[in-house]
Amino acid sequence: MRIAVVGQIARDLVLVVPEVPDASGTVPVLERRELLGGKGANTAVGVARLGASAALVGVVGDDEVGRHLVDQLRADGVDTSDVARRGRSALIVDVVCDGHWRYLQDLPDSSLVNEADVNASGLAGADAVVVQLQQPAEAALAAIRRADGLVVLDGVASDEQLASAGVVRADHKEGEELTGRRISSADDAVKAGRELLERGPSLAVLEVKGEANVLVWSSGDAVVPLTEEDVVDTTGGGDAFVAALTFALVRGDHPHDAGRLAVAAAGRAVGHAGGRTDLTGLRG
Numbered sequence: 366m367r368i369a370v371v372g373q374i375a376r377d378l379v380l381v382v383p384e385v386p387d388a389s390g391t392v393p394v395l396e397r398r399e400l401l402g403g404k405g406a407n408t409a410v411g412v413a414r415l416g417a418s419a420a421l422v423g424v425v426g427d428d429e430v431g432r433h434l435v436d437q438l439r440a441d442g443v444d445t446s447d448v449a450r451r452g453r454s455a456l457i458v459d460v461v462c463d464g465h466w467r468y469l470q471d472l473p474d475s476s477l478v479n480e481a482d483v484n485a486s487g488l489a490g491a492d493a494v495v496v497q498l499q500q501p502a503e504a505a506l507a508a509i510r511r512a513d514g515l516v517v518l519d520g521v522a523s524d525e526q527l528a529s530a531g532v533v534r535a536d537h538k539e540g541e542e543l544t545g546r547r548i549s550s551a552d553d554a555v556k557a558g559r560e561l562l563e564r565g566p567s568l569a570v571l572e573v574k575g576e577a578n579v580l581v582w583s584s585g586d587a588v589v590p591l592t593e594e595d596v597v598d599t600t601g602g603g604d605a606f607v608a609a610l611t612f613a614l615v616r617g618d619h620p621h622d623a624g625r626l627a628v629a630a631a632g633r634a635v636g637h638a639g640g641r642t643d644l645t646g647l648r649g
């Protein structure tokens with residue numbers, strides 16, 4: 366099984382604080398961690414740790430940090446032949462308070478995947494392509510058009526993108542933006558998911574904040590409650606979720622089982638610090 370991911374690669378600076386400061390306020394940093402991150406890279410590493418072959422279409426800086434990011438991806442078993450090197454590397458500052466993140470993003474334009482990167486990549490041969498929609502819309506569309514396998518969209522997709530996708534997955538905030546609906550219960554998510562299916566995909570996966578993930582497909586739906594893991598850091602929970610969801614769907618799992626594996630993976634991710642989680646042994 367080969368899964369390609371189109372998305373961001375970054376260096377994360379995690380600062381754990383006791384509270385978020387007001388304007389002109391100061392708070393101490395309780396803990397500082399320099400970690401490997403980026404949604405695309407985290408997802409690709411998750412796929413590799415689940416035992417599939419993972420390839421990443423992304424960009425790192427043409428600098429020392431970029432070399433380190435690529436070396437670590439390779440060490441984690443990710444095929445980096447489609448990782449471009451230019452400009453400076455993206456830096457994300459994760460301000461973590463009570464286990465929940467707020468990001469400050471230093472994303473130079475050069476750090477975004479462009480259409481030429483996608484067209485030069487080998488994603489066409491993959492069984493599934495995960496497209497993270499933080500990338501420019503034209504690059505995302507190029508990836509969707511070039512994909513031969515299952516297309517999994519992660520984030521707020523446009524109608525044009527949805528029309529050619531197999532799966533769309535959105536966290537709570539993205540789900541509300543994507544559907545224009547308030548999603549505060551599983552029933553809301555099922556209704557929103559049904560509307561999404563009319564826009565193209567055959568599976569919609571929406572989060573109900575703090576409660577569950579809801580999967581909706583043409584002949585059914587399933588509500589998978591979140592695990593009761595102690596939350597250390599929510600960074601990367603969604604990336605582990607998408608990695609496991611895609612892995613399970615390509616393996617041929619029923620959507621409900623795929624949802625269960627995805628929730629278990631996200632639970633493992635939020636139970637530890639940083640965006641790269643060891644999903645080894647998590648096979649459902």
Ligand SMILES: OC[C@H]1O[C@H](O)[C@H](O)[C@@H]1O
Pocket residue numbers: 373375376377401402403404407457468600601602603604640
């Ligand atoms: O999804 C988590 C990732 O998003 C942010 O962009 C950080 O890089 C972090 O690793």
